[in-house]
Amino acid sequence: SSELTQDPAVSVALGQTVRIICRGDSLRNYNASWYQKKPRQAPRVVMYGENNRPSGIPDRFSGSRSGNTASLTITGAQAEDEADYYCNSRHDNGNPWVFGGGTKMTV
Amino acid sequence: QAQVVESGGGVAQPGRSLRLSCTTSGFTFSTFGMHWVRQAPGKGLEWVAVISHDEDYKRYADSVKGRFIVSRDNSKNILYLQMNNLRVDDSAIYYCTRDLRISTSTWFDPWGQGTPVTVSS
Numbered sequence: 001s002s003e004l005t006q007d008p009a010v011s012v013a014l015g016q017t018v019r020i021i022c023r024g025d026s027l028r029n030y031n032a033s034w035y036q037k038k039p040r041q042a043p044r045v046v047m048y049g050e051n052n053r054p055s056g057i058p059d060r061f062s063g064s065r066s067g068n069t070a071s072l073t074i075t076g077a078q079a080e081d082e083a084d085y086y087c088n089s090r091h092d093n094g095n096p097w098v099f100g101g102g103t104k105m106t107v
Numbered sequence: 108q109a110q111v112v113e114s115g116g117g118v119a120q121p122g123r124s125l126r127l128s129c130t131t132s133g134f135t136f137s138t139f140g141m142h143w144v145r146q147a148p149g150k151g152l153e154w155v156a157v158i159s160h161d162e163d164y165k166r167y168a169d170s171v172k173g174r175f176i177v178s179r180d181n182s183k184n185i186l187y188l189q190m191n192n193l194r195v196d197d198s199a200i201y202y203c204t205r206d207l208r209i210s211t212s213t214w215f216d217p218w219g220q221g222t223p224v225t226v227s228s
Contacts, residue, residue, distance in 0.1 A: 033214035048214035
């Protein structure tokens, strides 16, 4: 079982806002990073640190962290945002890096 | 720009071995840690292994510990994953990716298209 917990699926209407949540004790000490994964494509980082977007990621993507919870928010979701989203963080016990189980986002 | 390209995947019988390679370009390979991550069919991403820039630090997921070995050749800018005693549940697409860090933040970028491994009798 994953030590980072994500809801398996979320649905959002086109143009609306959706928040994808990741929970785990490691998030109290480490920031999460977030990855977008579409079928037959390589994963792509969309958020890292407290709220840092890599170059090329639209500003409708934002991130936050509070306590043991990290969130990825998409404000004004677009059809092309439909994908699986995974959180990841460093971990002090067990495997040193851990992915969440992933959230399938449907637009 | 930074790029990684995985290769070496294929079909192997249980108990056999495969060696994956990850050829890198566009960045100073010898100064970055590197990771292997995999995704089994219908499953999520699973972190597999990490190696520091100088090979001093290597760690493995519990699921592969004792069977997989990560290494690198900084003169050739190539990362390797030696996969021994393969099991059916090692079947997955294997990705390599670069370790990037600031303070308590780590992220992985870039990613390649991956190389598929199928373990079957």
